[in-house]
Amino acid sequence: MASAAATRTSEPAAAAAERPVLEVQGVWKKFGEHDVLIDVSLSVRKGQTICILGPSGSGKSTLLRCLNWLERPDHGHIFLSGQRIGYRAGSELPMTPAELAPIRARIGMVFQHFNLWPHLTVMGNLIEAPIWVQSRPRGEVVAEAEVLLDKIGLREKADVYPARLSGGQKQRVAIARALAMRPAVLLFDEATSALDPELVGEVLAVMEDLAKAGMTMVVVTHEMSFAQDAADEIVFLDHGRVVEVASPEKFFREPDTERARQFLQRYGATTRRAFRDGA
Amino acid sequence: MTREFAIVWAHRDRLLEGLANTIWLCVLATILALVIAGPITVALMSANRPLRAVARGFVDAMRCVPFLLLAYIVYYGLPSLGIRFNNWSAGLCALVTYNAAYMAEILRGAWASLPREHVDAGHAFGFSGARLYWRIILPPVVMACVPVIGNQMIQIIKDSAFLTIIAVPELTHEASAIQSMYYVPFAAFVAAVALYWLLCRIVETLVAAVERRAEATR
Numbered sequence: 469m470a471s472a473a474a475t476r477t478s479e480p481a482a483a484a485a486e487r488p489v490l491e492v493q494g495v496w497k498k499f500g501e502h503d504v505l506i507d508v509s510l511s512v513r514k515g516q517t518i519c520i521l522g523p524s525g526s527g528k529s530t531l532l533r534c535l536n537w538l539e540r541p542d543h544g545h546i547f548l549s550g551q552r553i554g555y556r557a558g559s560e561l562p563m564t565p566a567e568l569a570p571i572r573a574r575i576g577m578v579f580q581h582f583n584l585w586p587h588l589t590v591m592g593n594l595i596e597a598p599i600w601v602q603s604r605p606r607g608e609v610v611a612e613a614e615v616l617l618d619k620i621g622l623r624e625k626a627d628v629y630p631a632r633l634s635g636g637q638k639q640r641v642a643i644a645r646a647l648a649m650r651p652a653v654l655l656f657d658e659a660t661s662a663l664d665p666e667l668v669g670e671v672l673a674v675m676e677d678l679a680k681a682g683m684t685m686v687v688v689t690h691e692m693s694f695a696q697d698a699a700d701e702i703v704f705l706d707h708g709r710v711v712e713v714a715s716p717e718k719f720f721r722e723p724d725t726e727r728a729r730q731f732l733q734r735y736g737a738t739t740r741r742a743f744r745d746g747a
Numbered sequence: 748m749t750r751e752f753a754i755v756w757a758h759r760d761r762l763l764e765g766l767a768n769t770i771w772l773c774v775l776a777t778i779l780a781l782v783i784a785g786p787i788t789v790a791l792m793s794a795n796r797p798l799r800a801v802a803r804g805f806v807d808a809m810r811c812v813p814f815l816l817l818a819y820i821v822y823y824g825l826p827s828l829g830i831r832f833n834n835w836s837a838g839l840c841a842l843v844t845y846n847a848a849y850m851a852e853i854l855r856g857a858w859a860s861l862p863r864e865h866v867d868a869g870h871a872f873g874f875s876g877a878r879l880y881w882r883i884i885l886p887p888v889v890m891a892c893v894p895v896i897g898n899q900m901i902q903i904i905k906d907s908a909f910l911t912i913i914a915v916p917e918l919t920h921e922a923s924a925i926q927s928m929y930y931v932p933f934a935a936f937v938a939a940v941a942l943y944w945l946l947c948r949i950v951e952t953l954v955a956a957v958e959r960r961a962e963a964t965r
Contacts, residue, residue: 538870569874579871581864596872629963645872
């Protein structure tokens, strides 16, 4: 597999464009005796939005955390634009944190609890990693951060500390912070689950705009309406296995598996809406 | 009694000189103790067991030794191992060594209570090693510790009075010299106490000012 990774990097540009941005091959993960992920494979092409759905405890968040090696899979491979994550090229030697860092810097991550750095202002949060990890010039990074803050409508909050923001504002800043890294792919780990219901909409709107603008995204969510409207593909996870991969149209109207049907029934309102729209 | 205070007042320059020495000894000791506490804290939080054990051993040892004894050992004991300090550097060395252990324990506590997600975000954005420590972990840890570090500085100021026994010309030493020369113990020591009190009030005020700034981040 490692030699395959080596040849991938020397492919011509046309082939590289076809190549998935993110590819997961046969990933397994155990916590103690408990299998959290079982032989999970999926692939994300450039510009795609993949929504990972599934009941609580199905392994969605663990899968997402494996993608940037915050959790280390027990088996399997993960490739970012053809480069194998976690192991040195051509060997089975694990990467050091310093070797992982530049790869992680290309994978943007938005956390459920925002995880903004409280000791930095909004602007500080946006420019910290681009300056200190990517070593980009400060002036350029700040200019780009201002544009991002304009986009999420929080330009006037640039000098405010995260503690003074609402949950929805925090999460929008967290998204801008991830975008400031110019990532190849953005991961969303239940980005709206910790928000008050009335603040969910503003965050979903930003995410939908990003999906429309062609950002490559992997989204773990319980927001069925978002999955229906914005996803190019649904990956349904149950007890650590990928049970179904389908387009949102197919998944929400006529899922192949009984487990997916049961899952959708529990989100009754959303399923009704799907039937109504289809009628 | 008034006469006694008049004598002390007449020698106020000596007291103030002692005060100045105490101030700069304690400021330097606080800064150096914090700087040395940094790597000790990293060792205390390290995944490397032997390293962690050595750091833990040092911290626990310092916390169990009376400061006066440590000062004696540094000034009178180490020369028999061929290590010789003058009284100034012996005093500073004892203060720094002793308080670095306390500072490390303070920083370790704040680091351990840093939410895991905070560091996760650092990893996810490509921070690692020293950069992770300096940019992501240390600033909020120090911010959280400001009041306790201030307390420790007050402890350093009070501990520095012990250094009179190794003839460091700090505030207590000067007060003691005045009282023994003119036999005015009450006035000389009360004057010194007032100056220590003033010094501690200044530290508390500074800490409160920093705290107000830190409040914006909470």
